[in-house]
Amino acid sequence: MTAGRWIGALSLDVAVPNCDPNCLRSGRVSLGLPLPPHMVFRLALLHVREARPRLIGGVSPSPVDYPVSRSPDFSRMDISPRQLAHLLAIHRSGSLLRASEGLGVAQPSLSVSVARLEDVTGHRLVERGRHGAKLTAAGLALLRHAESLEAVLQTAGEEMRNLRVGVAGPLIVGGTPLSASSIIPDILSSLYREQPAMACSVIEGSDDDLLAGLLTHRIDVVISTISGHGSSGREREDIANEPLFGAGVAALVRAGHSLAGERELSLTEHREALWVMPPEGSTFTTLVEALFTTAGLAFPERIIRAAPFGVLKEIVRRTDGITILSHQIVRSELEDGSLVALPLRQQPAKRIFGLRTLKQHPMSALARRFIEIAREKAVDYDHA
Template sequence: MNLDSRHLRHLAAVGRHGTFVSAARALGLSQPALSLSIQRLEDILKVTLVERGRNGAVLTEPGRLLAQRSEEVDALIAAVVHDIDLATQGITGKLRIGGTPLATSNIIPDTISRILAQTRDVEFEIVEDTDEALIDQLDRGALDVCVCASGQVADDGAYDFTPLFEAKTVLAMRPENPLARHGSLSLDTLHDEVWALPPSGGTFRKQIEALYVTSGWALPKRLIETSTIATLLKIVRMTDAISLLSEQLIRDELELGLLKCVEIAHPLAPRVFGILTRSDRAPTTLARLFHQVAVDLPGSAD
């Protein structure tokens, strides 16, 4: 049985458009040429593939099955061609990515999953740390790319920064916490509460401390400090400790009802997260692909 792939594509077009005239126009063929193509296919298979009537053309059950398989084959061929194109561009090798907890829980996995859908001949190493530690590793060449908050490096031309999204900071607590009844809370009313916070020295912790200083209040003394975001979240879920966290970071916990967020009467300015690279190092093709995919993700900055 000698099937011509062109005939299969012609059949699929008739199924999509519903008439020979519309399908022929979309294919750039004459209507008689398209009809002849379908007729040849029916002759080869010895089965009716299209029911022709006054209201158009409708595929029979064998016709629908064949058209579906044809489109699947076309999609597979397109995917293979795309993979070959990526390989010929040199999109192989390993990319070392650094990210803060917010980046490693959201945008970095989302970006990698989309890259792996295009090519699998790649490796990734992901490092989670504070902004300062990540930038130090970037400077030393231990990382190729960082996804971190803006404003962490001097504007001296040594770095390139592409903004991706803004992170809103909220007061997080478990729903059973008595404070969860409030729609908004002021920091001066929270001084005696137990706080779960990242350790001192990190960028986010410094921002929290600056908020207290500018508001004229001392930093709370009842602190639980942990550098592991998973531990911090578990403490907040299991106790009445409260924390200041990025709303995107606790998105899943909020949707599941495990945490609740309350507005802060003196809110922190949104933090802008983006891709940071060294401007004195030419990015690999894989690094450029990571950059492109991350920028194109839903919710990324225009």
């Protein structure tokens, strides 16, 4: 909204010298004097009348037709949690009407809320068309903060409920299939012995999904790849990466297999054998495929794909199939002798797994203790 429109509305009742439009938003003029309440009401009414056509009308104006009141003051940007919740609801529903119904507010009120948020940020945040509403690039940039705020408030509410019944937490831990099936259960076993009354959730996912959960405060701490094949987000300045252990790979066969006594396994010599592998598209499968490619070999045709790793290992135990896995995933099977590890002649560089946390996010006492135990146990999981 231009300064001319604001001052034009004022000139009907009172002349305001040296008036800054940004001051009018807060009900104060540049001289530091408060505007009378009836003037603040007039300004708010004008804002509603001007804002409604932008979002409720048939055609949204172009950015040129949609001026903002001067340049936004980013050092004092006044964004309310309610406005972020409204933006999140629009994104999830894809429609202002459905979003307003879900929120229990009138659609015009929702439109005004978005219009005010656009004025504050200086960006168009929502585009509306025949098929609903979607966020612009600026809206999507703001969306992550809306999701973060939602997660923080949900966690705060759950923590208050837990305190009433003497339970610590919640603690949300994220891990890749390797860490979620090895070191994370070990850490939680020790943590539970120290703190029996705790609430904890473990989320298994890809490196990218876990990073997204960390950035939106839906995960407190992640143990995943921080260097080597499959790692992501290492360059981010807001993420702290602390190495824990290295993860190499080996070929694995069942006890009693004809290859069980071999000193090493060559991909070239055994490409025609039966192979048992994770599903296509997974980070680990991509690593294994790269091993064959580096050796100048096509990927095996005789193959059984299986997930999760528990199913895959059981198939190897019951067949003559060969698989390639990290030592950490088959630790218990190697200890009980049901599987035998064979070093690969074509050995890839080992991946480094570590702790990932948000640098500027304060950790709960439970999360800090989880991290301390992880450091203590890491030495037992380091394997070339």
